Amino acid sequence: MTTLTMGKALNAALDRALADDPKTLLMGEDIGRLGGVFRITDGLQARYGADRVVDTPLAEAGIVGTAVGLAYRGYRPVVEIQFDGFVYPAFDQIVCQVAKLHYRSNGRVRMPLTIRMPWAGGVGAAEHHSESPEAYFAHTAGLRVVVPSTPQDAYTMMRQAVASDDPVVFFEPKRLYHVAGEVDLDAPLADAAPLGVARVVRPGTDVTVVTYGGLVPVALDTAAAADAEGVSLEVIDLRSLSPFDLDTVAASVRRTGRLVVAHEAAGEAGLGAEIVARVVETCFDALRAGPVRVTGYDIPYPPARLEAHHVPDLDRILDGVDHVLGRPSSFSAVTR
Amino acid sequence: MVYTLAPVTAPVDSVEDVARLLSPDGTRLPDRHLDAWVADVDPPALRGLYRDMAVLRRVDAEGVALQRQGQLGLWPPCRGQEATQIGSARAMRREDFAFTSYRELGVFLTRGATPADVVLTWRGETHSSMDPAQVGVAIPQIIIGAQTVHAVGYAMGIQRDGAEAASMAYFGDGAMSEGDVGEAMVFAATFAAPVVFLCTNNQWAISEPVSLQSRIPLSRRAPGYGIPSIRVDGNDVLACLAATRWALDRARTGAGPAFIEAVTYRMGPHTTSDDPTRYRDAAELAFWEQRDPLARVEAHLRAIGEFDDVFRDEVAAAADELCGAVRTACLDARTPEPLTMLDDVYAEPHPALDLQRERLGAYLASFADDGEARA
Numbered sequence: 001m002t003t004l005t006m007g008k009a010l011n012a013a014l015d016r017a018l019a020d021d022p023k024t025l026l027m028g029e030d031i032g033r034l035g036g037v038f039r040i041t042d043g044l045q046a047r048y049g050a051d052r053v054v055d056t057p058l059a060e061a062g063i064v065g066t067a068v069g070l071a072y073r074g075y076r077p078v079v080e081i082q083f084d085g086f087v088y089p090a091f092d093q094i095v096c097q098v099a100k101l102h103y104r105s106n107g108r109v110r111m112p113l114t115i116r117m118p119w120a121g122g123v124g125a126a127e128h129h130s131e132s133p134e135a136y137f138a139h140t141a142g143l144r145v146v147v148p149s150t151p152q153d154a155y156t157m158m159r160q161a162v163a164s165d166d167p168v169v170f171f172e173p174k175r176l177y178h179v180a181g182e183v184d185l186d187a188p189l190a191d192a193a194p195l196g197v198a199r200v201v202r203p204g205t206d207v208t209v210v211t212y213g214g215l216v217p218v219a220l221d222t223a224a225a226a227d228a229e230g231v232s233l234e235v236i237d238l239r240s241l242s243p244f245d246l247d248t249v250a251a252s253v254r255r256t257g258r259l260v261v262a263h264e265a266a267g268e269a270g271l272g273a274e275i276v277a278r279v280v281e282t283c284f285d286a287l288r289a290g291p292v293r294v295t296g297y298d299i300p301y302p303p304a305r306l307e308a309h310h311v312p313d314l315d316r317i318l319d320g321v322d323h324v325l326g327r328p329s330s331f332s333a334v335t336r
Numbered sequence: 337m338v339y340t341l342a343p344v345t346a347p348v349d350s351v352e353d354v355a356r357l358l359s360p361d362g363t364r365l366p367d368r369h370l371d372a373w374v375a376d377v378d379p380p381a382l383r384g385l386y387r388d389m390a391v392l393r394r395v396d397a398e399g400v401a402l403q404r405q406g407q408l409g410l411w412p413p414c415r416g417q418e419a420t421q422i423g424s425a426r427a428m429r430r431e432d433f434a435f436t437s438y439r440e441l442g443v444f445l446t447r448g449a450t451p452a453d454v455v456l457t458w459r460g461e462t463h464s465s466m467d468p469a470q471v472g473v474a475i476p477q478i479i480i481g482a483q484t485v486h487a488v489g490y491a492m493g494i495q496r497d498g499a500e501a502a503s504m505a506y507f508g509d510g511a512m513s514e515g516d517v518g519e520a521m522v523f524a525a526t527f528a529a530p531v532v533f534l535c536t537n538n539q540w541a542i543s544e545p546v547s548l549q550s551r552i553p554l555s556r557r558a559p560g561y562g563i564p565s566i567r568v569d570g571n572d573v574l575a576c577l578a579a580t581r582w583a584l585d586r587a588r589t590g591a592g593p594a595f596i597e598a599v600t601y602r603m604g605p606h607t608t609s610d611d612p613t614r615y616r617d618a619a620e621l622a623f624w625e626q627r628d629p630l631a632r633v634e635a636h637l638r639a640i641g642e643f644d645d646v647f648r649d650e651v652a653a654a655a656d657e658l659c660g661a662v663r664t665a666c667l668d669a670r671t672p673e674p675l676t677m678l679d680d681v682y683a684e685p686h687p688a689l690d691l692q693r694e695r696l697g698a699y700l701a702s703f704a705d706d707g708e709a710r711a
């Protein structure tokens with residue numbers, strides 16, 4: 001065991017992936033000499049050379065599109081999109097090419113790409129630097145979408161993503177980049193929970209709180225606060241958004257009878273809507289209250305000085321918890 | 337530094353402003369750049385190029401007929417572009433790899449596509465039946481220009497493998513307006529990737545003329561990215577063969593990418609759903625009829641005493657045979673079982689999709705029970 005920040009854990013995972021497989025290569029803007037704007041690829045170009053850690057032109061469709069061609073040739077590219085809000089120029093390549101080529105070729109062409117990007121807000125960034133585009137990708141068949149919330153998961157899940165024969169969109173919660181935690185660098189991948197499995201990070205009995213990424217620590221803080229009030233929250237870290245682990249979520253809801261889903265992406269047509277719908281479809285009988293979503297508002301990401309009001313925090317998640325417990329809340333105050 | 341203050345006033349140069357080795361009347365013309373690249377093309381080889389083009393034309397016509405008969409949902413005709421497709425594809429070697437649009441039927445056939453490969457996709461039985469690893473052609477692309485970046489990435493892989501091979505990116509004049517093609521050229525030039533860009537300028541992107549896409553000949557754009565280019569007569573199979581050999585040789589030997597603009601004409605509609613009489617005039621068609629890619633090779637072969645009735649019949653028989661096989665593959669096609677549409681979305685298991693497979697299976701099985709009950 002060693003203590004690493006999530007950023008260092010990701011660096012260690014990429015280092016390991018490059019060392020293990022000569023067909024793995026990294027591509028992106030500023031990832032070489034600079035080591036990436038968040039230094040996630042720090043030192044890797046010096047170690048593996050400019051052919052393995054490739055500084056590319058500033059062209060997102062070009063980065064993803066050339067990675068598609070490399071995958072055709074048997075390579076396993078890991079591309080960095082510099083920020084969440086910069087992924088849109090590559091959207092066609094991701095949803096029409098990366099996601100579909102395995103299907104369009106009847107399984108003959110593999111697209112084992114990992115598409116990494118610093119993701120979501122909470123760090124006071126400029127416009128286009130705090131977005132949560134996960135629903136676009138989770139909606140696209142053929143892609144896997146994952147978000148770690150701990151350094152250990154960041155390390156393990158990155159290695160699993162690179163090893164996967166499916167394309168993986170790997171969101172890195174930028175507000176957790178500098179949060180440290182214990183990481184076992186030598187734990188065999190075979191022993192780790194598979195990509196796609198959620199984790200109950202705190203057991204509880206009264207309300208299930210489902211979230212992912214940067215809101216996992218917030219949900220844990222919320223659970224501690226609720227506990228002080230005598231309310232027991234079960235907190236689930238989804239880890240994988242597509243597929244999402246319905247079994248773990250449903251099993252929890254069957255125990256608690258109440259569900260709150262929290263994410264900072266806009267609520268409309270977001271992941272929360274999918275999770276609530278699937279829970280209602282599969283365990284309506286176990287629900288003791290209508291599920292609630294606590295999300296970012298249906299607005300473009302606001303200016304940094306206002307983001308604390310947009311991103312769900314402890315109090316807003318507690319407000320959602322109050323609602324599913326039948327207590328007064330902002331949800332019950334305004335109903336229509 | 338000021339490069340020019342003179343605005344470009346002519347939208348595009350004349351279609352006659354091209355390198356060519358065979359004139360429209362079949363006269364062999366010298367070209368100091370291209371001649372050496374086809375010095376080995378003797379009369380039997382020339383007859384082979386003619387045969388390929390003639391067979392391609394017949395298969396293309398068969399596709400149109402099958403669509404008109406309701407056997408295919410759609411067909412993208414390539415009549416008029418036979419020289420561009422056959423000339424360039426014949427320049428490729430086995431180890432080279434092509435990334436194409438949907439219209440490169442001649443490239444597919446040259447690379448080894450089967451009769452079923454020709455029709456199953458347009459019939460709607462499968463998204464693609466061709467095996468890229470077998471034929472050396474990627475899954476044909478409908479998104480305009482998207483394949484060009486893939487070709488560059490594949491070429492970057494060739495570089496890393498230290499292989500003596502190249503990739504070919506086929507796209508049209510319309511694709512030159514797409515961002516992906518610009519990004520492909522940036523990446524290709526930056527990394528000196530062994531890729532050949534072959535722009536089939538067939539003058540029309542559905543109803544939009546090339547003059548709407550560009551103020552300058554498309555081949556002039558490539559040097560701006562640092563990529564040498566050549567503009568050839570796309571209806572001249574020898575010129576297309578020579579230019580592609582030149583470009584592939586450069587790529588294979590580490591000199592980097594090259595760009596070819598093959599100036600040709602799409603004689604038919606964009607697809608069988610299109611009606612070009614709404615946007616093209618008869619005089620333009622008549623002009624291009626005089627520049628037919630097959631007629632000029634035939635004229636040339638006749639002039640050198642290499643085209644006779646025996647050869648004509650032999651070519652017709654080869655075309656008949658392939659068309660028969662294509663028609664049979666079309667009419668014998670069996671639609672896959674419904675459950676197969678859920679296959680291959682992922683390479684690894686996906687629980688949500690597994691659940692949907694179970695549900696669809698149960699739903700389909702419920703009809704089977706009904707059938708048994710009625711029987």
